[in-house]
Structures are given as structure tokens and as C-alpha cells.
Amino acid sequence: MSPSQRRPVPLSKAYRLLNHGPTVLVSAAHDGQRNIMAAAWAMPLDFEPPKVAVVLDKSTWTRQLLEAAGTFVLNVPCAAQADIVQTVGSTSGLELQQGGGDKFQAYGLQTFAAEQVEAPLLEGCVAWLECRLLPEPHNHQQYDLFLAEVIAAQADSRVFSDGRWHFEGHDALRTLHHVAGGHFLTIGAPLDGQLLKP
Amino acid sequence: MSPSQRRPVPLSKAYRLLNHGPTVLVSAAHDGQRNIMAAAWAMPLDFEPPKVAVVLDKSTWTRQLLEAAGTFVLNVPCAAQADIVQTVGSTSGLELQQGGGDKFQAYGLQTFAAEQVEAPLLEGCVAWLECRLLPEPHNHQQYDLFLAEVIAAQADSRVFSDGRWHFEGHDALRTLHHVAGGHFLTIGAPLDGQLLKP
Numbered sequence: 324m325s326p327s328q329r330r331p332v333p334l335s336k337a338y339r340l341l342n343h344g345p346t347v348l349v350s351a352a353h354d355g356q357r358n359i360m361a362a363a364w365a366m367p368l369d370f371e372p373p374k375v376a377v378v379l380d381k382s383t384w385t386r387q388l389l390e391a392a393g394t395f396v397l398n399v400p401c402a403a404q405a406d407i408v409q410t411v412g413s414t415s416g417l418e419l420q421q422g423g424g425d426k427f428q429a430y431g432l433q434t435f436a437a438e439q440v441e442a443p444l445l446e447g448c449v450a451w452l453e454c455r456l457l458p459e460p461h462n463h464q465q466y467d468l469f470l471a472e473v474i475a476a477q478a479d480s481r482v483f484s485d486g487r488w489h490f491e492g493h494d495a496l497r498t499l500h501h502v503a504g505g506h507f508l509t510i511g512a513p514l515d516g517q518l519l520k521p
Numbered sequence: 522m523s524p525s526q527r528r529p530v531p532l533s534k535a536y537r538l539l540n541h542g543p544t545v546l547v548s549a550a551h552d553g554q555r556n557i558m559a560a561a562w563a564m565p566l567d568f569e570p571p572k573v574a575v576v577l578d579k580s581t582w583t584r585q586l587l588e589a590a591g592t593f594v595l596n597v598p599c600a601a602q603a604d605i606v607q608t609v610g611s612t613s614g615l616e617l618q619q620g621g622g623d624k625f626q627a628y629g630l631q632t633f634a635a636e637q638v639e640a641p642l643l644e645g646c647v648a649w650l651e652c653r654l655l656p657e658p659h660n661h662q663q664y665d666l667f668l669a670e671v672i673a674a675q676a677d678s679r680v681f682s683d684g685r686w687h688f689e690g691h692d693a694l695r696t697l698h699h700v701a702g703g704h705f706l707t708i709g710a711p712l713d714g715q716l717l718k719p
Contacts, residue, residue, distance in 0.1 A: 344542015
């Protein structure tokens with residue numbers, strides 16, 4: 324995607340980037356180190372100011388970085404990136420870091436700079452939410468649950484504009500919805516619900 | 522669906538019913554009263570024992586009932602039910618209850634009994650998770666966020682078996698993923714991610 328296809332998403336519409344339940348990639352950076360991991364357990368938590376919730380296992384390097392930084396990014400990947408999602412969700416950034424590298428270098432992942440936070444944004448995704456962690460240590464410790472406020476959002480205008488996703492003609496840009504073990508479903512056809520009369 | 526198509530889902534696999542991010546219907550019952558509402562903000566929270574997180578606005582009657590009962594059900598609706606989802610997500614059960622009715626009566630919604638909880642399970646859905654609320658009043662008050670343990674789960678074996686969704690040939694049973702304002706996306710085609718070599 325050329326940078327010119329990225330558009331800011333108004334914060335009041337940022338929840339719509341996650342409302343349909345896509346699997347996300349969580350990126351974080353702190354003190355010159357960076358990492359990215361997959362997370363299927365993410366959802367909106369509030370409309371405006373927009374908030375999100377995401378579950379991050381204690382064993383993850385990304386969690387250590389985002390706790391230190393207090394910020395992170397939810398990248399919304401697409402069908403063309405299924406192998407990247409499976410790979411960054413199955414490998415340890417800490418091991419690579421101990422060898423002086425990281426997942427971005429190891430797998431040739433291109434990034435661009437966030438507007439508000441230190442974490443890198445992954446090229447080729449279809450949406451990005453920059454987030455500031457809310458201080459809720461009980462949820463972190465007890466449930467591996469992290470709540471955050473969304474402070475900036477962007478999306479690929481080919482598939483998201485005016486607050487709506489429109490994937491027709493862009494199958495490679497459809498969002499990914501993980502079931503288990505590298506098996507995903509991509510998002511499908513639109514359907515409008517009508518109000519029934521009592 | 523005939524009841525014979527419903528199969529229990531092992532608790533260790535229950536998270537897979539929500540892992541791909543479907544919109545859910547939350548049902549609750551207490552003291553002879555019952556309600557059902559739509560919620561797009563729901564996700565797994567843990568594997569085993571399985572836990573879930575769901576956001577429920579303070580204004581909702583379903584929330585009052587589930588707080589009183591301490592239990593609820595997440596019903597996973599399908600494309601054939603888009604109008605039902607839109608309707609129960611846009612109408613007030615409390616108003617109907619004050620008139621002596623409820624959403625089930627008003628819209629002709631058929632239910633069947635849960636195994637472990639008081640809340641009704643909606644016929645025609647493709648999965649059902651019976652849940653017991655975890656006592657986290659700070660999350661309730663501050664974030665409208667409810668965490669719960671899943672204590673029983675079932676799915677329609679036509680589209681979920683052996684821990685996997687398989688919607689091919691069953692378009693009417695595809696899960697719904699709400700974007701906004703009654704506009705849904707249905708879940709689409711499967712895709713397997715492969716591990717990249719560093």
C-alpha cells in the first residue's frame with residue numbers, strides 16, 4: 324500500500340475498526356527494542372473517547388515492552404498477511420532480541436512511524452490504532468487483560484472509509500479472524516439487519 | 522435446527538466459539554423475568570477454565586438481570602437471524618416488561634433451557650456459552666466490562682465440530698460481525714497461515 328492510501332480515522336469512529344472482531348497484531352517498543360505479536364482476543368471497550376481491551380499472556384515480550392512504554396499499537400492485518408500473522412504469533416521476539424535481532428528484521432517486516440506512540444506500525448495492514456494503557460494492575464495480573472484508550476487511528480481507504488468497511492474487489496485485504504492453530508476465517512459478505520415489528 | 526443437531530462443546534474448546542470475533546446475543550433471566558440483547562463487544566479471556574469478557578451498557582435491562590442472577594448466556598447468532606439481532610439490539614426489554622411482555626413474546630423468539638443457568642438459549646443460533654459472572658465490581662462500574670467463566674457450551678454440529686467452524690454449504694448459518702447501525706459482515710472463507718522461515 325502506498326502511504327497515500329492511509330487515511331486518519333476520526334476517534335469517534337475508531338471502534339468500528341475492531342467492532343467486527345478481527346484478529347490483531349500488537350506492536351510495542353521501548354528503549355530501542357520492539358516487538359509484534361498476534362492477539363485474537365481484542366475488542367472495543369468504549370465509543371468516545373474510544374477504548375479497547377486486549378489479552379496478552381504473561382510470557383510475551385510484547386507485553387513487557389508495552390508495560391514499560393505505557394503505549395502500544397493494534398495493527399489490523401489482512402488475508403495477504405496470514406503467514407505473517409501465523410509467524411509472529413508463533414515465535415518469540417525475546418529469543419531474537421537476545422541474538423541482537425527482532426521479528427521485523429528476521430521476517431523482513433516493513434514499518435512506519437506512529438503519530439503519537441513509540442510502537443511501530445506494520446506496513447500492509449488495513450487499520451492501525453495507537454493506544455495508551457490504562458493503569459489497571461489487577462486486570463493485568465489476574466486476567467492478562469489490558470485496557471487502553473485509543474489516541475490515534477488510521478485505515479486503508481481502499482477498504483475502510485466514512486466509518487464503514489467495504490472489502491468488495493479487495494479479497495487480499497479482508498480481515499483475518501483466527502479460529503485456532505493458524506486456521507483463519509476471512510471476513511465475508513455484507514448484510515443489513517432490519518427492525519422487526521412486534 | 523432440530524435439537525439433535527446441537528452438540529456439547531468440550532470446555533477446553535469453548536473459546537473457539539468466540540475466537541473469530543462474532544457478534545453475540547446476551548440472554549439473562551432472574552425471578553421470572555428474562556431478556557436478550559445484542560453485544561458486539563465480547564471476546565474470550567482464557568482457555569481453561571474458559572473465561573469470556575463482554576461489555577454491557579448500564580442502561581440495559583439484560584445487565585440488571587444478569588447482575589441479579591450472577592449468570593448469563595452468550596448466544597452466537599447467524600446470518601438467518603440478522604433481523605432478530607438488529608431488533609433485540611435496538612429495543613428495550615424493560616419497556617416490554619413494564620407492559621407485561623418481553624422480547625421473546627413480542628418477536629416470537631423460541632428458546633430452550635440451559636443446562637446450568639437460568640437464562641434462556643435462543644433457538645436458531647449456532648453456538649451457546651453458559652456463563653457465571655466473576656465478581657469484579659470495579660470493571661462493572663468503571664468500564665461496563667463483565668468477566669465470566671464459561672460453565673457449559675454447545676454448538677450446531679452442521680457448522681462447528683471437532684473444535685472447528687466449517688460454514689461451507691451453510692451460508693444462512695454464517696456468524697454475524699456487526700460494524701455499526703445494523704450493518705453486518707458475515708464470516709467468509711477459510712485460510713491457513715504458514716510459518717515463515719527467518
